[in-house]
Amino acid sequence: MLSINQNKCDLCGKCIETCPFGAMDIIEGRVVINEACKMCRICLKTCPGKAIVATDGIREKANINNWKGILVFAEQLEGQIHPVTLELIGKSKELASKMNHPVTCIFIGHKIKEKAEGLLEYGLDKVFVYDHKEFEYYRGDIYTNAFEHCITRSKPSIVLVGATSVGRSLAPRVATRFRTGLTADCTTLDVKENSDLIQIRPAFGGNIMAQIVTEHSRPQFATVRYKVMEKAQKEINLPVSILSEMQDKLEFCSLPKNKMKSSIEVLNVIPKEKELSISEAEVIVAGGRGIRDKKDLAMLEELAQLLGGQTAVTRPLVEAGWAPYTKQIGLSGRTVRPRLIITCGISGAVQFTSCMNSAQCIIAINKNKNAPIFKTAHYGIVGDLYEIVPLLCGMIRKGRIMDAV
Amino acid sequence: MKILVCIKQVPGTNKVEVDEQTGALKRDGVDSKLNPYDLYAIETALRIREKTGGSVTALTMGPLQAEAVIREAYMMGVDEGFLISDKKFAGADVLATSYTLFMGIKTIGEFDIVVCGKQTTDGDTGQVGPALAEYLGIPHISWVKGIKEVDHNGVVVEQDMTESSMIVRMQWPCLITVDKDIIQPRLPSYRKKLATKNKVVNILTLKDFVDQNANNYGLLGSATKVESIFPPQANKDQIILEGSGEQLTKQLYAILEKERALR
Ligand SMILES: Cc1cc2nc3c(=O)[nH]c(=O)nc-3n(C[C@H](O)[C@H](O)[C@@H](O)COP(=O)(O)OP(=O)(O)OC[C@H]3O[C@@H](n4cnc5c(N)ncnc54)[C@H](O)[C@@H]3O)c2cc1C
Numbered sequence: 001m002l003s004i005n006q007n008k009c010d011l012c013g014k015c016i017e018t019c020p021f022g023a024m025d026i027i028e029g030r031v032v033i034n035e036a037c038k039m040c041r042i043c044l045k046t047c048p049g050k051a052i053v054a055t056d057g058i059r060e061k062a063n064i065n066n067w068k069g070i071l072v073f074a075e076q077l078e079g080q081i082h083p084v085t086l087e088l089i090g091k092s093k094e095l096a097s098k099m100n101h102p103v104t105c106i107f108i109g110h111k112i113k114e115k116a117e118g119l120l121e122y123g124l125d126k127v128f129v130y131d132h133k134e135f136e137y138y139r140g141d142i143y144t145n146a147f148e149h150c151i152t153r154s155k156p157s158i159v160l161v162g163a164t165s166v167g168r169s170l171a172p173r174v175a176t177r178f179r180t181g182l183t184a185d186c187t188t189l190d191v192k193e194n195s196d197l198i199q200i201r202p203a204f205g206g207n208i209m210a211q212i213v214t215e216h217s218r219p220q221f222a223t224v225r226y227k228v229m230e231k232a233q234k235e236i237n238l239p240v241s242i243l244s245e246m247q248d249k250l251e252f253c254s255l256p257k258n259k260m261k262s263s264i265e266v267l268n269v270i271p272k273e274k275e276l277s278i279s280e281a282e283v284i285v286a287g288g289r290g291i292r293d294k295k296d297l298a299m300l301e302e303l304a305q306l307l308g309g310q311t312a313v314t315r316p317l318v319e320a321g322w323a324p325y326t327k328q329i330g331l332s333g334r335t336v337r338p339r340l341i342i343t344c345g346i347s348g349a350v351q352f353t354s355c356m357n358s359a360q361c362i363i364a365i366n367k368n369k370n371a372p373i374f375k376t377a378h379y380g381i382v383g384d385l386y387e388i389v390p391l392l393c394g395m396i397r398k399g400r401i402m403d404a405v
Numbered sequence: 406m407k408i409l410v411c412i413k414q415v416p417g418t419n420k421v422e423v424d425e426q427t428g429a430l431k432r433d434g435v436d437s438k439l440n441p442y443d444l445y446a447i448e449t450a451l452r453i454r455e456k457t458g459g460s461v462t463a464l465t466m467g468p469l470q471a472e473a474v475i476r477e478a479y480m481m482g483v484d485e486g487f488l489i490s491d492k493k494f495a496g497a498d499v500l501a502t503s504y505t506l507f508m509g510i511k512t513i514g515e516f517d518i519v520v521c522g523k524q525t526t527d528g529d530t531g532q533v534g535p536a537l538a539e540y541l542g543i544p545h546i547s548w549v550k551g552i553k554e555v556d557h558n559g560v561v562v563e564q565d566m567t568e569s570s571m572i573v574r575m576q577w578p579c580l581i582t583v584d585k586d587i588i589q590p591r592l593p594s595y596r597k598k599l600a601t602k603n604k605v606v607n608i609l610t611l612k613d614f615v616d617q618n619a620n621n622y623g624l625l626g627s628a629t630k631v632e633s634i635f636p637p638q639a640n641k642d643q644i645i646l647e648g649s650g651e652q653l654t655k656q657l658y659a660i661l662e663k664e665r666a667l668r
């Protein structure tokens with residue numbers, strides 16, 4: 001709760017100006033905080049007289065020692081494990097080593113035994129498997145029941161779920177069942193020694209970052225954006241002999257009949273046209289408004305081909321109809337995490353940069369020296385893409401010929 | 406058919422920037438507006454009413470000035486509106502917000518379908534819909550991008566699953582969160598604006614609720630806590646190159662070699 005020390009307040013109005021929610025007013029000569037307050041605490045920093053103080057809630061604290069370990073939701077769609085799962089496992093192992101906690105997975109689906117064994121290769125302490133015909137497709141109600149069952153028996157301190165279509169639909173339901181907090185769409189995670197999870201996420205369409213904790217409740221839920229964490233490496237290459245020894249790490253669970261009855265009936269699954277997804281690309285050449293004509297995208301396409309990558313674009317180009325939506329990087333498009341990205345004629349609005357800034361190497365070509373993209377880029381090339389891109393393609397082609405000789 | 410649509414008032418712009426020195430927020434304007442995604446939720450609710458008859462109720466939680474979003478819903482053709490507003494509800498996260506909405510719904514009555522937007526432009530979690538469905542004990546489908554069938558028993562909807570679309574059927578009562586692109590929202594009409602000028606916006610406060618324990622609402626009822634807010638980080642190690650196109654291309658080529666991008 002925020003309160004105002006009226007003795008220190010000189011009614012300068014700075015807090016009213018800066019409050020993003022319009023939650024502060026001067027009424028009858030006093031600053032008052034209204035219902036719109038989101039406890040973002042920005043006013044605390046702005047108040048020159050330090051007249052605003054935050055007092056924490058008095059929510060009853062869960063006994064956090066009763067909760068241990070990190071549980072990862074291993075997502076599958078039609079039997080294929082979503083790659084975000086490996087990223088979550090990778091991150092979990094790193095976090096768990098700081099607290100000396102186990103890392104486990106919950107895996108829900110149909111005919112998934114083999115895939116579950118595959119997960120063990122990443123060195124997990126346990127995989128809870130819910131394998132049943134009813135779980136073939138994602139159905140929020142019974143998936144929540146399975147998740148509840150698993151959490152009740154394993155009591156994890158932290159639960160990580162991919163911020164995918166399934167994850168963002170399922171996690172809030174499960175977190176609510178346990179009356180605990182869920183931080184959405186995290187891009188950075190860390191832990192304190194006492195197992196408190198430090199969660200950082202973009203809000204306001206990526207214009208600001210918020211650091212969020214769930215100090216008083218367990219488990220602490222977070223959905224994590226795809227392609228921002230490092231993938232786990234295989235720790236064991238399972239020969240069949242070891243596998244039998246590891247069987248006890250697979251726990252097959254089942255639910256009572258009444259918990260398996262879904263009110264959701266899946267009538268049909270229509271695959272979308274399979275295009276090469278930019279989310280998977282290792283190398284990306286991206287174009288923005290600096291591209292003057294649809295046909296000029298061919299130039300980027302050539303560079304992408306030469307580098308073994310794909311092209312992508314910013315939102316205005318999709319809106320102009322020059323490229324399909326699936327090629328759009330950004331908050332209203334996709335997040336990418338390639339090894340290399342070359343941005344051509346992209347100014348670098350946060351809605352764009354927040355979805356590509358974890359690329360290992362970012363090269364920006366822009367003729368405006370003050371373009372914000374240069375704050376994000378590792379290498380900033382201040383120049384005309386119409387000159388540089390064709391020259392570069394020529395050089396790469398020439399280099400190839402030289403090598404071949 | 407009783408149809409409920411949940412809507413939220415959000416800051417007029419999300420183009421906020423945090424000053425790195427002072428931590429203060431720099432904004433263009435302070436006005437508020439209806440969460441743009443909720444226009445699609447309202448439109449969807451109205452279309453369902455066209456098919457099945459019945460009424461559409463709009464519900465919001467927020468400060469008193471959030472009455473404006475209920476007025477906007479009236480202008481689009483919503484029948485009745487409720488604003489949940491109480492100082493005790495301030496500082497709510499998703500858990501506390503959805504609980505408050507749940508308590509509000511308990512006070513208002515039963516609904517066959519609850520329609521939410523896919524997300525907001527401020528908190529941006531997209532979690533309120535599923536959390537509310539959990540409190541209500543009804544099934545939900547998120548990311549609905551099309552209503553295929555609707556009748557007196559239930560709905561058939563198309564759910565966007567990123568790589569595929571799933572066609573699913575649910576019986577009433579249920580909750581959906583709708584994607585933009587589901588359907589083009591109508592514009593608020595001037596005629597409706599005049600006609601609804603004096604229409605009441607019902608106000609609910611804590612004392613209207615079954616659960617009167619203030620600890621379950623607002624900040625006290627929240628499980629997550631925003632510790633700090635800061636601007637997105639800029640990259641530290643940077644090389645900025647300027648020169649002629651030819652020089653730059655050579656340097657760029659060298660960078661690609663160094664980064665082992667040339668196979
Ligand atoms: C920077 C920042 C980060 C935050 N991060 C988190 C977080 O990670 N986890 C968390 O639990 N909370 C978080 N919060 C708090 C949370 O954003 C809101 O306070 C919460 O009340 C609503 O969540 P939302 O805006 O994300 O709504 P969403 O879940 O995105 O909204 C989806 C839909 O729910 C309905 N809805 C939402 N709010 C209302 C309302 N007040 N009245 C009626 N209908 C509504 C609408 O139909 C809307 O379209 C954060 C707040 C801030 C300022």
Ligand SMILES: Nc1ncnc2c1ncn2[C@@H]1O[C@H](COP(=O)(O)O)[C@@H](O)[C@H]1O
Pocket residue numbers: 288289290291314316344345346347348349365366367368371383384385386
């Ligand atoms: N020929 C060009 N070469 C390089 N950058 C350009 C060129 N033309 C325009 N730009 C930049 O492209 C950016 C437009 O990007 P955006 O607003 O992200 O679409 C601006 O920052 C311009 O400076």
